[in-house]
Amino acid sequence: MLSDAVRSELAAELAVAERDRVPIDPLVARHPGIDVVDAYEIQLINIRQRLAGGARVVGHKVGLSSKAMQQMMGVDEPDYGHLLGEMQVFEDVAVDTSKYLYPRVEVEVGFVLGKDLPGEECTEADVLDATVAYAPSIELIDTRIKDWKIGLCDTIADNASSAGWVLGPERVEPNLLDIKKIDAKLTRSGEVVAEGRSDAVLGDPTIAVAWLARKVASFGVRLKAGDIVLPGSCTRAIDARPGDDFLAEFTGLGSVRLQFS
Secondary structure (H helix, E strand, C coil), rough: CCCHHHHHHHHHHHHHHHHHCCCCCCCHCCCCCCCCCHHHHHHHHHHHHHHHHCCEEEEEECCCCHHHHHHHHHCCCEEEEEEEHHECCCCCCCEEEHHHCCCEEEEEEEEECCCCCCCCCCCCHHHHHHHHEEEEEEEECCCCCCHCCCCCCHHCCCCHHHEEEEEEECCECCCHHHCCEEEEEECCEEEHHHHHEHHHCCCHHHHHHHHHHHHCCCCCCCCCCCCCCEEECCCCCCCCCCCEEEEEEEECCCCEEEEEE
16 A cells, blocks of 8 residues: 555656656556555546546546456456546547557447446446447557556556547447447458457446446446446457558447547
8 A cells, every 4th residue: 555645646657657758667566565546546646637627527448358358467357447528539530649658449339328327236237228329439548657568556547548539420229239249340451450249348348337337436436427438348459550540340330430640
């Protein structure tokens, strides 16, 4: 467990690294005593500061939602980060790659909530009831830690390595699509670079969303109507380079594009 002073120092380091695009050494290497509570508190310090500066929370993302990633990190549950309105990117505007350190893209089925979710008692049935639509999504991830050499507490403290998100135009009601059987394909400039299926996310992405609702409740946060939730990637993460033109296609859910300049 870290002191409040050290938590504040590490939060400031991450904020400066993101602002100046100069990566820092892993937190876990310099502070072996850091734990998950420390990491979430560090994340929240920076989120609160951004909110004080005018940013707004528009949703959350779930990370480490595949069993393979959990085994790699040595954990038995996902993690989460905040989606801010200022982090949104768009299909028709190329992303300036120089604004990021080590950008990567992940393919996700986004959830658009039409009702508030319960907190500690949230179930998968609650998630389906509250979801007004699924949407095709690409998450832009990045790390402020040198060379992606991250431990669990590094990524949590760093807003779960989140950097941006884009939704495609399609919206499909949950009763029209089996959330566990959505095939996803990612192409880069026409070449297939990743393929997967929605059940790569804990066997069912609604499990990840319900977990998220319960987890954030412990920090006094609720998932609300209008929020966007990214439950985790259907595919492995792919490095993004200047000039890349990504297209993610989903069976029954349309597509979404993200370009980098």
